[in-house]
Amino acid sequence: MKLIYHIFVSYTKNEKLKTLAENEMNCQKIKKLLNPYIDQALDAETAQQVEEHLKSCPACRQEYRRLKEIATSLNSFPQVSAPQNIT
Numbered sequence: 001m002k003l004i005y006h007i008f009v010s011y012t013k014n015e016k017l018k019t020l021a022e023n024e025m026n027c028q029k030i031k032k033l034l035n036p037y038i039d040q041a042l043d044a045e046t047a048q049q050v051e052e053h054l055k056s057c058p059a060c061r062q063e064y065r066r067l068k069e070i071a072t073s074l075n076s077f078p079q080v081s082a083p084q085n086i087t
């Protein structure tokens, strides 16, 4: 009985570890997709995956907000026209 319990516990722990590792791997993948996601350069399916991951992952959500902020500030930067007084 005790042994079965032990197996059950280690099984559960392994499952948890596996999930964490998979999630971490996913994070690296997602982080690479954040920039094209913000630029809306992803296909609908991939964008959906990013969205789903952002819902469940605070770390990537934070990274997304950071990148989004940079993108927004870049876009709101007044358009600097090419210098015209070059002689």
Ligand SMILES: [Zn+2]
Residues within 6 Å of the ligand: 023, 026, 027, 030, 053, 057, 059, 060, 061
């Ligand atoms: Zn993540």
